[in-house]
């Protein structure tokens with residue numbers, strides 16, 4: 190087990206939603222698992238004037254009411270800081286010196302940027318100018334929340350700004366999908382088994398399908414989401430990273446740069462989709478009102494903070510290719526959307542047909558679809574679908590499942606993505622964080638789509654009733670309309686399901 194040095198985590202934007210809903214609970218879990226260093230403190234920093242006591246009270250909102258919570262809360266402190274006030278940063282520095290001495294934490298600092306991205310640059314600048322960004326003796330790290338830019342140009346600008354004040358190896362760009370256990374397991378599945386890798390290429394794989402469906406809507410984040418949309422919010426980052434893990438070559442070693450080098454190579458091999466080809470390769474949709482199980486569900490345009498005439502996509506599906514030796518000619522299909530029938534993220538590897546169909550007229554008809562389904566969430570695990578003989582006379586065939594669920598492992602506890610990522614950063618491991626060049630490559634791929642939608646308002650945005658699998662037009666993207674629908678209990682009309 191790696192050693193975690195004594196340190197302080199400073200959260201900018203600590204009065205916000207992410208801090209109380211994700212960061213504090215993740216830290217509490219680490220505390221409970223005894224994975225925090227012996228001497229550790231959290232210093233919340235945002236403009237709202239709060240005392241340590243107020244901050245502890247807010248932080249406890251998503252924690253259980255017990256003695257452990259009280260002990261944990263004693264590690265939480267607060268300092269009002271406005272990103273533009275240099276005086277505040279001087280006070281912050283003094284407070285950190287005092288806190289390090291009182292809590293015996295040493296002057297190892299992680300600065301977590303959980304504010305609107307518009308102030309990331311000024312915070313980095315002020316940290317540098319107060320000499321908090323570098324130290325010969327102690328580590329100084331910067332975690333940057335998403336979104337990392339809104340397009341290629343702004344992402345480049347942000348990278349440039351941050352790298353003026355911090356070195357690349359100090360910057361941890363968070364993509365919480367990489368912190369998911371089942372995403373990391375993809376590396377192990379692929380590279381520690383002899384059976385998958387020989388098949389993992391264009392000779393045996395017909396297509397790859399990645400779905401990340403959410404049954405929730407924008408949940409009070411209408412203002413942010415309406416400026417963003419599914420392409421920026423999910424596809425440019427989380428889903429392309431998943432594609433990177435599926436498509437990458439084996440890294441030389443399991444270390445940050447070795448893995449990140451392979452991811453960048455995948456992104457560099459993405460075949461650009463020129464603006465004029467966007468309509469045939471990328472389908473966008475927006476949920477409209479509907480009735481599910483007798484309950485009326487609002488359409489996206491009725492959500493608070495959303496423009497009544499909004500043309501922001503809440504669903505996007507895309508077909509693309511990776512032009513390299515391993516994947517030449519294999520289509521990748523990605524789709525993500527809000528207000529879909531279920532919360533499910535999975536990767537489906539569809540294998541090619543057998544060269545000759547011996548059992549064509551026996552039992553199940555139609556093409557054989559051998560699938561390896563990597564379930565990212567919920568019910569993390571791996572499913573292999575293959576055909577076997579139905580017991581009895583003749584050669585009737587049927588498809589069966591070999592199904593592994595993480596929950597089958599006894600005493601297994603899956604850490605949350607934020608828990609894993611925070612601990613990694615505390616230990617100086619950037620493997621599961623995005624590197625600047627990869628983020629820019631991903632934006633480079635997505636940029637022509639943003640341009641096409643901006644420059645050509647005639648490209649349709651299809652409505653889809655809340656609670657369905659997106660617009661019908663997205664079916665035309667994939668061969669034979671053949672998306673996998675990862676659902677068990679379909680409603681009578683065949684559109685709504687629960688896992």
Ligand SMILES: NC(=O)C1=CN([C@@H]2O[C@H](COP(=O)(O)OP(=O)(O)OC[C@H]3O[C@@H](n4cnc5c(N)ncnc54)[C@H](OP(=O)(O)O)[C@@H]3O)[C@@H](O)[C@H]2O)C=CC1
Pocket residue numbers: 201202203204205206207208235236237272302303304305306308334335336
């Ligand atoms: N919430 C979530 O589930 C997720 C959030 N994120 C990202 O995390 C970051 C924080 O999100 P979230 O906590 O939801 O946002 P909130 O709006 O809830 O909180 C933002 C925080 O930043 C501070 N802030 C707001 N405006 C400014 C400003 N102009 N200058 C300085 N500080 C400001 C606010 O505190 P104060 O006014 O006291 O300064 C507040 O503490 C964002 O970048 C978001 O995109 C990413 C993934 C998921």
Ligand SMILES: O=C1O[C@H](COP(=O)(O)O)[C@@H](O)[C@H](O)[C@H]1O
Pocket residue numbers: 365403422423534
């Ligand atoms: O980054 C984001 O991710 C969430 C989905 O995360 P998950 O871990 O629940 O799959 C999404 O709801 C949000 O819009 C987006 O900003």
